Amino acid sequence: MVDETLFDYLHMSIVEHYNNENENDVETASAYLSQIGYRVGYSLGERLSKENARYRDELDTVKYLCKELWICLFKRQVDNLRTNHQGVYVIHDGRFRLLQQTLTTMNKPIDSNNRLHTLYIAYSNGLLRGILTNMGYPCRVTAEIVDFGVRFQIEVNPVVGQK
């Protein structure tokens, strides 16, 4: 309970900090936040999965991420997971936790073009990338805001240089 509140406040402050530092440059601010998330995800993924047996394959790992890790990270399960079985996964979370605190209380859909809103998911973006990289699947993650939730698109093993 307490740690959730603290984390929320910390997250807000960090977003605000990078937003102020890079006033006209959302890209850079997002990149910084994403890096922080990556670093956290990389160690957290290792820690949370240390008791588990090795996952069979990519899909298994992503399922574990959606079912168990998502509860640890965002206190709920994902709403939808889709894949094309060629390394692309789309995770949809209809009520993304880090957006709830700030925006949904106003009860209107989130504007995906609003720069501040994108900053609020940059950290989580890196978090997922870190976790999957640690589990042996380097990937590229992109995220977009849909109404009240977020849709993460994960591309495992992106072609080198396509970053």
Next chain:
Amino acid sequence: MKSYYFSGYNIGVRLIDDFLARNPTVGRCNDFRETADILSKQGFKTYLGIAPSITNWSPAGDEFSLLLDGNPLTEFVELPEGPGQKLSYNQIICGAIRGALEMVQLEVECRFVQDQLKGDNTTELRVKFLKKLVDALPVGED
């Protein structure tokens, strides 16, 4: 160092509401000693899980030290070599304390005088009472 401080300040400003909601028994403090007590035994206890001891009161009773036995914030932290040694990792706590107390009309100054992270034996946090913010009171309060 400043950024950490202001991040902490922003956290503190919001944290005080959460704190008062969680600890409904906490009322108005009669003096600064009571404030120190609540800060240590309830504030630190709730959010960091430790209760620092209060020592080194100044003769005037407006300044005290908090001695932290262990600091959960820096448990896995090691300062990098070189310029990184100057990094005030704990500054965020100072900011949070200042922010939180400012919201209850107390202006304080807060700084670390000793820090285990920097090689000192203990971690000592010094809090100094500056003034009561009377002007900031909302109408109808006293």
